[in-house]
Amino acid sequence: MAELESVGAPLAASVPASASSAPATTIPSRHALLVRVTHWITTLCFLALLVTGTEIVISHPRFYWGETGNVLTTPLFKLHIPSSRAMVPSGYSYVLPDQNGWSRYLHFQSAWIVVLTGLLYVLYAFFTGHLRKNLLPAKSDRSLRALWNAIAKNLRFRRPPAAEAWSYNLFQRLAYLFVIFVLFPLVIWTGLAMSPAFVSAFPITVNSLGGQQSARTLHFFVSLALVLFLLVHVAMVFLAGFWSRTRAMITGSTATTTPTEHP
Amino acid sequence: MNKLSRRKLIGTGLAATAGAAGLGVAARLAQKYGLVPPDHGGIFGLGETLTYASQRLLTTHSQAREFSSSQISKPPLANEMAPLPDVFKRLQAGGFADWRLSIDGLVDRPAAFSLAQLKSYPSRSHITMIQCEEGWSYIAEWIGVPLHHVLDAVGVQPHARYVVYFSIDKNWWDSIDMADAAHPQTFLAYGMNGDELPVGNGGPLRMRVPRQLGYKNVKFITHLTVTGSLKSFGKGLGSASPESGYAWYAGI
Numbered sequence: 001m002a003e004l005e006s007v008g009a010p011l012a013a014s015v016p017a018s019a020s021s022a023p024a025t026t027i028p029s030r031h032a033l034l035v036r037v038t039h040w041i042t043t044l045c046f047l048a049l050l051v052t053g054t055e056i057v058i059s060h061p062r063f064y065w066g067e068t069g070n071v072l073t074t075p076l077f078k079l080h081i082p083s084s085r086a087m088v089p090s091g092y093s094y095v096l097p098d099q100n101g102w103s104r105y106l107h108f109q110s111a112w113i114v115v116l117t118g119l120l121y122v123l124y125a126f127f128t129g130h131l132r133k134n135l136l137p138a139k140s141d142r143s144l145r146a147l148w149n150a151i152a153k154n155l156r157f158r159r160p161p162a163a164e165a166w167s168y169n170l171f172q173r174l175a176y177l178f179v180i181f182v183l184f185p186l187v188i189w190t191g192l193a194m195s196p197a198f199v200s201a202f203p204i205t206v207n208s209l210g211g212q213q214s215a216r217t218l219h220f221f222v223s224l225a226l227v228l229f230l231l232v233h234v235a236m237v238f239l240a241g242f243w244s245r246t247r248a249m250i251t252g253s254t255a256t257t258t259p260t261e262h263p
Numbered sequence: 264m265n266k267l268s269r270r271k272l273i274g275t276g277l278a279a280t281a282g283a284a285g286l287g288v289a290a291r292l293a294q295k296y297g298l299v300p301p302d303h304g305g306i307f308g309l310g311e312t313l314t315y316a317s318q319r320l321l322t323t324h325s326q327a328r329e330f331s332s333s334q335i336s337k338p339p340l341a342n343e344m345a346p347l348p349d350v351f352k353r354l355q356a357g358g359f360a361d362w363r364l365s366i367d368g369l370v371d372r373p374a375a376f377s378l379a380q381l382k383s384y385p386s387r388s389h390i391t392m393i394q395c396e397e398g399w400s401y402i403a404e405w406i407g408v409p410l411h412h413v414l415d416a417v418g419v420q421p422h423a424r425y426v427v428y429f430s431i432d433k434n435w436w437d438s439i440d441m442a443d444a445a446h447p448q449t450f451l452a453y454g455m456n457g458d459e460l461p462v463g464n465g466g467p468l469r470m471r472v473p474r475q476l477g478y479k480n481v482k483f484i485t486h487l488t489v490t491g492s493l494k495s496f497g498k499g500l501g502s503a504s505p506e507s508g509y510a511w512y513a514g515i
Binding site (some may be wrong): 056 | 275307309310311313314318321322325326327328330334336338340342343392394395396397398399400401402473474475476507508509510514515
């Protein structure tokens, strides 16, 4: 698949704000320091949440709908994997070692860190214009026709212009907005809805989802959606040039010539 | 680097310094108001303390969700458990007539109660969910005497901060803070779904803490100690759970 392409966004709107004001000799940062730091903290936390979440699921790889569910009730579906508990009829003759203790400690610690990091990022995005300039689609892109054009252009596998390295294209913007403002809030909500103490103070968080087991099942599916995003995201980074894009997210600099040199 | 980003950098530096100072003050305040869990040491202390402190502040007077009798899980699940000790089997053979709950520590009148004495206190019930950390759950009607009623009977001293509770299985003990101990839904449970509490579910006497996960609901309770500090119990982490890797506070 060709690299995704930005459509209709005027170049001036897509370059970092500091680029125009900086002297010609300095190369502007592709990603702001705060964006880079929060990106990698989120990456680490997400990987920790994924590994520990998997460990926790292994202790009961069955999912239910409604308030309650256990080995005596019919599951909505089950994962055909071995379990770390003898009580679960997994179909396997062996029981995996119990890793829930440290997994739970690390899961909740990572959740705290990623939520606080996410809050910092969202506040930054709101107050510095990052949200308006870099995440929300440009005005000219806010139509179904623009979306259709973007899809059509992508299907033609055209090589994207060099300016692509300096801004998020339309699909990136939509994907990032969806992850930040839909998937992350959902995964936090469904997670909190499983906490007996939290729902004692805010019962609506679980009642609105149809019950505690429904919350657990939804938490699993939202996590899968986040994993899907991660896979596509990493695949796109590879297609766009793994080292240049990864270096841009670590050091802020990119191999591509500065956008001011392009008309 | 241009002027704007330098100003930003200084601003960020100041914010970080203020944040670090704020964290220091927060840690002192948290310690003072009992918002630090006993297993706060080690690499997971940050997450545990944030969870315990925030939930202590949010859930001071909150009630665990209660359900209608039609939502009671049938049949009730009895979790797998370690073989019961011989002393339990002897008491069971005698219909638990000789079962005793002893209470000591920071109390005015240390005492030992038979099940009959506990049942002579006002009986309460709630239909609540018990949730295992593994992910499964069931709903049952729990019948018992509120823990605070028994604590009032023995007279808890003012500097008490925790109630430590012990199972007849010596490896199994846990503790809760006074907020949970005084909570109206925290029971010494002896009945379930209109009947005696089955042995499989912790009978004849189980600690029932519905705002925390299943493993805080220790089965076969024989002994309570009221204390100001958890340091002298086990490894000082508050319960047997952190000693095998599980968090002391399980409100999650």
